[in-house]
Amino acid sequence: MEASPGEVQDDSKDRKSFGRKLLIFTLLSGLAYSLGYIHYKYVSHLFENDRNFLYLSDLEREMSFRTEMGFYYSYYKTVVEEKPLLAGMYKIIFDKLVEYPKDVNTINRFNIIPEVIIGAMYRYFEPWLNSTQYRECHMVERGPGHSPVESCVGIGQPVFFYLEVIWWLSGLTVAALFLHATMLSQSVLGGLLAVVQYFTNHAECTRVQWAPNERENLAAPLLLLQAWLLTLQLRETSNNRILKLEILTLLINILCLLFWQFTQFIFLSQLVIFFVMEQLKIIDVKTFALILYSHFCSLHTAVLLLQGNDMLKCSLYTTFLITISMYCLFLSYLRIKVQSHLDLFVETWLVILRVSLVLCLSWYLKKLFSEYLQVEEDSHVWDILYSKFTDYKTFHTLIYTCSEVFDFLKISSLVNMMRSLLIPLVLVSCVNVTCHWRRSATERCAKETEDAAERDRKQGHKNDDEDSGIENNTDIVPKKEPTKIYPLLLYLRNLQVESAIFYNISQMIVYGVMAVLVMRLKLLFSTHMCLVSSLIFNKKYYTLPKSFSKYVPIMWAIIIVPILTELSKNITKEMSHIGEFNDYPQEELLLWISKEAGAGAFAGSMPISATIMLSTRRPIVTHPHYEHLEARQRAYSVYKMYGKFSLNDLYVELNKYRATYLIVETKYCYGRSKKRCSFEDIWDVEAPALKSNPKLCHTLLTEPVDHFYPVFRNEHYAVFRIHDFSVRYMPRTFDT
Structure with a gap:
């Protein structure tokens, strides 16, 4: 059976339409990919310009992730490093580091699903990524007074992936x-x-x-x-x-x-x-x-x-x-x-x-x-x-x-x-857009009004023709009333947004x-x-x-x-912004914690706490994720060290969370702000009755005090060991 010319023509039109749609789709997809790729290269180049990331050690790269960035990256690091993958998932569901001494389900509390997904992707591709094709290492000189560091680059490195x-x-x-x-x-x-x-x-x-x-x-x-x-x-x-x-x-x-x-x-x-x-x-x-x-x-x-x-x-x-x-x-x-x-x-x-x-x-x-x-x-x-x-x-x-x-x-x-x-x-x-909608509605209103008037005119002529003029005609058809038009309703009905x-x-x-x-x-x-x-x-x-x-x-x-x-x-x-990341005082602090600090949790500001958890895997008391009532209460307690409270008040608060070390930062203790946003100003608003007292952090940094014993100090950070009252030392007795 042969197809009719009309059917052949329709098939030809369908094929041309499909081909045209496919061409448009291909061109738009290709253009979208090209523009996306340009932005991908652009932002990665800006990031490298800002930090000189390719020539940093792993520790310096982790330090460059400040505050929330380091906090979120630490969970990606957990998923990547723990073997097997289920062990990493167990650690983030029962996290013993982030709010010491309690366990925290971080998947429930924090939005770390991206880190879990990217970490799982890295673990899946790890057999292919662990090769010289995707990873290259070299030594980087850091100038006089600082030892050279090894720097590995390529998407085989977890941080680059x-x-x-x-x-x-x-x-x-x-x-x-x-x-x-x-x-x-x-x-x-x-x-x-x-x-x-x-x-x-x-x-x-x-x-x-x-x-x-x-x-x-x-x-x-x-x-x-x-x-x-x-x-x-x-x-x-x-x-x-x-x-x-x-x-x-x-x-x-x-x-x-x-x-x-x-x-x-x-x-x-x-x-x-x-x-x-x-x-x-x-x-x-x-x-x-x-x-x-x-x-x-x-x-x-x-x-x-x-x-x-x-x-x-x-x-x-x-x-x-x-x-x-x-x-x-x-x-x-x-x-x-x-x-x-x-x-x-x-x-x-x-x-x-x-x-x-x-x-x-x-x-x-x-x-x-x-x-x-x-x-x-x-x-x-x-x-x-x-x-x-x-x-x-x-x-x-x-x-x-x-x-x-x-x-x-x-x-x-x-x-x-x-x-x-x-x-x-x-x-x-x-x-x-607004004028177009208004103009279109006005045009449709005018057309509808004209159509209604035309219908009424035709209806009127029809009634006149049907009127025979005989007075005793019992089948007189009454004239239809003209269509009543409400201008506002007519306009709203024709307004198509x-x-x-x-x-x-x-x-x-x-x-x-x-x-x-x-x-x-x-x-x-x-x-x-x-x-x-x-x-x-x-x-x-x-x-x-x-x-x-x-x-x-x-x-x-x-x-x-x-x-x-x-x-x-x-x-x-x-593109002209060129920077290079380095923070030697913080690096010195993290190396001391990793090598010399004993067991126990660290209490400090939210940014440094996140870095400590990321780089040293030590437990912390506070963290930067502020969208939880208990996290805010913990930060309130720890940040009292920058207020004008008594030493005993701070000790009681830290002992409640079983903190072993306290980190005081000089920039927060002595920093000033034009907007009256230093911690001294904030605590003066929060606790105005204590305005006349000396700053607690200043006392800690300048005087020997009970309960807080200095164990580390450099130009930016001071670490104090917190004495635990629960330990009692009894004198040894001998029978004679």
Whole structure:
């Protein structure tokens, strides 16, 4: 049987369409990979320039991971070094080092899943990596007075394998940004503009080159991928593709929750945005329910994999998800059909009431869950926010707010983004989109009004023709009243807001509020601004008259010049930064601890404690992961050494945690701050009654005292052995 010419033509069209889609997919994938690879090389080069990492010893490399970085890296080191792998997993589930003398399930308490995954990957590839092809060692001279050290390089070294994964994740950030921007703007030029703006505002968008393994740097590419998948899902019409996107979104959601504890607040903002969109009928209940389903499943899976993380179980994200899920199941059908101004007024107030009730009920459930489970892990978050707008200050809020990254967003950041035209392009894009929606609604209203008038006119002519004029006609058809049109209702009915663009702009605004409150979060805001700026290339939203369209390339040639100028300046500035890491006093301290210090736990500041646990594998009392009530209490007790308390108060606190050694740092004892953020200033706020007392650390460093016996001292650190009162020395007696 021969095929008809029509069928042959259809097959030819399908093959051409498939070939075209395959070509576009290949080109976009290749371009995304290339841009990601450029960023991978760029950040790795900046990191090497900053620390001269290739020529450091293993101990110096570990010391260069300050504070939280060293804390997280220590768990990767445990997974890599312990044989077999299950022994490493046992050690991190029953960790006896991090909060001596108790055992801590670090998978439950800390977000160290990335370290476990990367460590397991290294162990899997270790047979291939343990060869001269992937590892090379050499001796490095360190100048007079310092012995040479051996330095091994290559991904066969665990630390380089760890960093290599992080650099590739940073490359994924740029690749995801390009794909998301290209899809959002329907233009490859839009995707390229977003990437150019990302590099131009690199210092505002990421700090992976300075702090590689901070949690936000690991979660950022996944959050971008998740936003991209959500945008695709909002634009997709095929049920089969929506299901596939839903599964991918679910998997990415799980990883985001596992990688960064702050993800719960980002997902909370997402759910609030989508709930408002459903209330405004920008999306339907079915789409909203699908998004809720992916969040519901990912939350439960993340809690299971984190072995019941208390902060996540009792989060506002969890209770809000429960509340709006109940709304979708039982109350979503209770909506008024708006047919008059009175209906519109009532429905408007009902929307406000529903949103308010959901938020209040979610907050109440959170308080209820927290009290029932006795969880206070995130109480410091609300204290910090409260302290930013009031005079409320405590030791814990000052520890955060005195840090630059937790301060308000700096004006200089906004100036930089203005200079690179990022903020102007975002504003123009938002105005263009809003004007397009308004203009389209106005045009549809005019057309619908004309159509209604035409129908009424035709109906009137029909009635006139049917009127016979005979007075005794009993079958007179009454004339139909003209269609009554409410202009406001007509406009709202024809206002079609594109859900994907509305979501991305709303998410950018939420990120902006977060960044203003906490400067550390500006990377989310700046990156999303780069994404939204791509809309300037979507010709669909141009507000210019068609007669000016031929001048658009000239306009872009003028605009791109300052952007490229700022790009060149920024890259030159970042590449010109050359540094070299060394910290000989800390190295001396760590070598003394490893070789001469006896058994026992060390109490000290959070940064040095993390380094001691990483490099010497000795137990510590405090650590930098502050998102736990007991961790904050331990830090409060140990940091009393920089206050004006009595020696006995400090001794009692340290003895409670069975600390054997106390480390005092001169920079914290005698350091001053223009912002009144030295530890002396912080303790004067926390304990004003003790202002007149001498500093405890000064007493320890200058006078011989009971209970604290100096055993090590250099220019930056002093170590004291803490006498244990539980030991009693009785005189020997002899019978005569």
